[in-house]
Amino acid sequence: MKTIGGYLFFFGLGSILLHFFEMEFVVLSWIENWGADTAWGIRGAMIVIGAALWFFGGSKDAEASA
Numbered sequence: 001m002k003t004i005g006g007y008l009f010f011f012g013l014g015s016i017l018l019h020f021f022e023m024e025f026v027v028l029s030w031i032e033n034w035g036a037d038t039a040w041g042i043r044g045a046m047i048v049i050g051a052a053l054w055f056f057g058g059s060k061d062a063e064a065s066a
Contacts, residue, residue, distance in 0.1 A: 005053025012046030019043075 015028050024032065031039040 001053050001057030002059070005050045005055075005057055008046045008050025009054060010050070012043050012050055015043050015046070 011025060011028060015025055015031075018024055031042045
């Protein structure tokens with residue numbers, strides 16, 4: 001889960017940074033279809049959920065021994 005959380009966090013934060021340069025990840029270009037407020041909500045949710053998954057996700061060593 002840490003890996004998925006890291007990817008979500010990276011793409012959420014990267015999407016915010018790219019937005020200020022009027023660019024977007026191709027994978028996330030669909031979020032602007034629902035308006036600016038919804039797009040910001042999706043970006044924020046990606047960061048929060050990604051950080052939570054990364055922080056609370058178990059380490060790979062713990063998963064391998066289970």
